[in-house]
Amino acid sequence: MTTTSGLAIVTGASSGIGAELARQLSARGQPVLAIGRRGHRLEELSARARSAGHAAVHPLELDVTAEGAALHVRDRARALGGAAWLVNNAGTTHLGPFLDGDPAALTRLVRLNCESVVALCAAVVPDLVARGGGRVLNVASLAAFQPTPGHAVYGATKAFVLSLSESLAVELDGTGVTVTALCPGPVTTEIFDAGAPGVPRKKPSFEMSAEDCAAYGIAAADRGAAVVVPTLVSKATAQLSRVLPRAALRRLSGRIGLSIIGYESTPRRARG
Ligand SMILES: NC(=O)c1ccc[n+]([C@@H]2O[C@H](COP(=O)([O-])OP(=O)(O)OC[C@H]3O[C@@H](n4cnc5c(N)ncnc54)[C@H](OP(=O)(O)O)[C@@H]3O)[C@@H](O)[C@H]2O)c1
Numbered sequence: 001m002t003t004t005s006g007l008a009i010v011t012g013a014s015s016g017i018g019a020e021l022a023r024q025l026s027a028r029g030q031p032v033l034a035i036g037r038r039g040h041r042l043e044e045l046s047a048r049a050r051s052a053g054h055a056a057v058h059p060l061e062l063d064v065t066a067e068g069a070a071l072h073v074r075d076r077a078r079a080l081g082g083a084a085w086l087v088n089n090a091g092t093t094h095l096g097p098f099l100d101g102d103p104a105a106l107t108r109l110v111r112l113n114c115e116s117v118v119a120l121c122a123a124v125v126p127d128l129v130a131r132g133g134g135r136v137l138n139v140a141s142l143a144a145f146q147p148t149p150g151h152a153v154y155g156a157t158k159a160f161v162l163s164l165s166e167s168l169a170v171e172l173d174g175t176g177v178t179v180t181a182l183c184p185g186p187v188t189t190e191i192f193d194a195g196a197p198g199v200p201r202k203k204p205s206f207e208m209s210a211e212d213c214a215a216y217g218i219a220a221a222d223r224g225a226a227v228v229v230p231t232l233v234s235k236a237t238a239q240l241s242r243v244l245p246r247a248a249l250r251r252l253s254g255r256i257g258l259s260i261i262g263y264e265s266t267p268r269r270a271r272g
Contacts, residue, residue: 008021011036029055093109125168132176146249
């Protein structure tokens with residue numbers, strides 16, 4: 001069963017990495033079911049694909065955390081001929097000390113970054129298996145490899161996505177369905193406007209474009225890689241997380257994470 005063709009479900013296709021994933025998949029001939037809450041952005045993506053002569057982009061304006069959303073996506077994909085790819089990309093962040101966060105917003109973050117991924121995998125992967133092959137591409141993060149003081153809940157959600165993806169990859173071995181966890185470091189997108197409005201952020205020198213990140217993820221999913229980390233600096237960082245003693249890793253990660261979001265020292269409440 002070919003896996004470089006067939007419908008691709010892409011969540012979070014209205015901006016950033018997801019919009020690029022949708023654009024690049026459609027440009028190479030895969031129809032896309034493009035999901036997000038901002039329907040006008042999806043319509044624009046669809047119109048651009050049409051005028052470029054690319055495969056169809058079908059907009060689906062949907063909050064993936066809504067009750068029944070995953071089954072709705074599965075049914076829409078079935079109506080379009082069945083999915084060959086599931087790209088769980090929709091996500092957001094929360095920058096700032098945990099105790100300064102709005103508890104409801106932090107809970108919503110977990111619902112989006114973790115629960116919706118579980119629900120969509122549970123709804124769609126059985127169809128990929130029944131089809132005899134397919135690709136699951138879960139967008140995790142470099143933040144998955146270590147604790148992330150300064151964006152504690154975000155890092156925890158991405159560790160969840162990485163762990164889930166690796167376990168699924170093993171469980172699906174032999175079915176023709178592969179699962180890839182894409183773990184980028186910083187990428188230039190709207191995520192920081194959404195997850196940290198007004199928080200000044202120092203842009204790291206190794207930040208990559210959404211276009212390069214999406215291309216890297218698609219190539220990795222094509223070859224069925226389980227875990228991929230784009231850019232040399234990010235690869236080295238992920239490797240460091242494996243070899244450093246956990247206590248040293250926590251301290252280092254805290255210093256870097258807090259300084260990136262403009263906190264020069266450990267926040268007041270965390271000093272203890
Ligand atoms: N940018 C980075 O530095 C970076 C690094 C590592 C990993 N990532 C991961 O990359 C993924 C994409 O993020 P991005 O950087 O491209 O950010 P982005 O530009 O803010 O895109 C986030 C996407 O998620 C969608 N989304 C948010 N809440 C949603 C909901 N409830 N239902 C449906 N769609 C929803 C947004 O669409 P609507 O607002 O229209 O719903 C948007 O299309 C995320 O999982 C993120 O954690 C990003």
